[in-house]
Amino acid sequence: MPKRIDVSQDKILDITDRILQTGGYRALSVRKIAQMNGMATGTFYLYFPSKEALVAATLARTWSRTTAEMKEISSVCADFNEGVKKLYSSLCAFLRKYAATFAEYAKAVGSHETLASRHIMLRSQIAERLKELSVSSDRQLLIPHCDLLAECMLAVLNQPDMDESTLCSFVSLIEK
Numbered sequence: 001m002p003k004r005i006d007v008s009q010d011k012i013l014d015i016t017d018r019i020l021q022t023g024g025y026r027a028l029s030v031r032k033i034a035q036m037n038g039m040a041t042g043t044f045y046l047y048f049p050s051k052e053a054l055v056a057a058t059l060a061r062t063w064s065r066t067t068a069e070m071k072e073i074s075s076v077c078a079d080f081n082e083g084v085k086k087l088y089s090s091l092c093a094f095l096r097k098y099a100a101t102f103a104e105y106a107k108a109v110g111s112h113e114t115l116a117s118r119h120i121m122l123r124s125q126i127a128e129r130l131k132e133l134s135v136s137s138d139r140q141l142l143i144p145h146c147d148l149l150a151e152c153m154l155a156v157l158n159q160p161d162m163d164e165s166t167l168c169s170f171v172s173l174i175e176k
Contacts, residue, residue, distance in 0.1 A: 013058050016054055016055070020055065020058060020101045030050075059101075062098075066091070067129070070087050077137060080134065083137060084149075084153075084167050085164040085168070087130070088163075091154075122154065123151055126150035149171065
């Protein structure tokens with residue numbers, strides 16, 4: 001049985017994060033992670049059951065930090081459009097950080113159903129931040145439209161010819 005060595009899970013995730021940002025999913029291997037942490041390959045599996053689980057944990061940790069930042073934005077921003085821009089900026093930063101990884105990871109592990117369920121979860125989390133923003137900016141009339149706005153935000157992220165101003169224009173249309 002592999003011997004558990006004194007390596008923190010955070011250290012493994014930090015190294016994985018650096019590899020994903022610089023080389024993407026294909027650049028990552030269990031052997032490389034084990035070597036960079038001074039452990040045998042078999043020892044890696046005491047921490048994570050697979051490469052996919054390691055990537056998921058790394059992305060989840062960064063996403064958790066991103067959602068905490070978004071929660072802060074949505075709870076203190078007094079201007080809805082400014083808040084939308086800041087939320088969009090946070091999402092863009094997260095997406096840019098892992099752009100290559102997302103495409104490769106989806107091919108490696110994602111069935112359509114799995115990817116669809118993650119999309120729904122992501123949209124739901126963004127919608128919650130938009131609802132909080134609606135309250136903090138005194139624009140409660142927008143709350144029923146936050147799910148749709150969250151979906152639009154995700155769609156705009158994938159369109160090179162659109163940005164946060166597109167979302168703000170959409171908000172203006174909803175309010176009329």
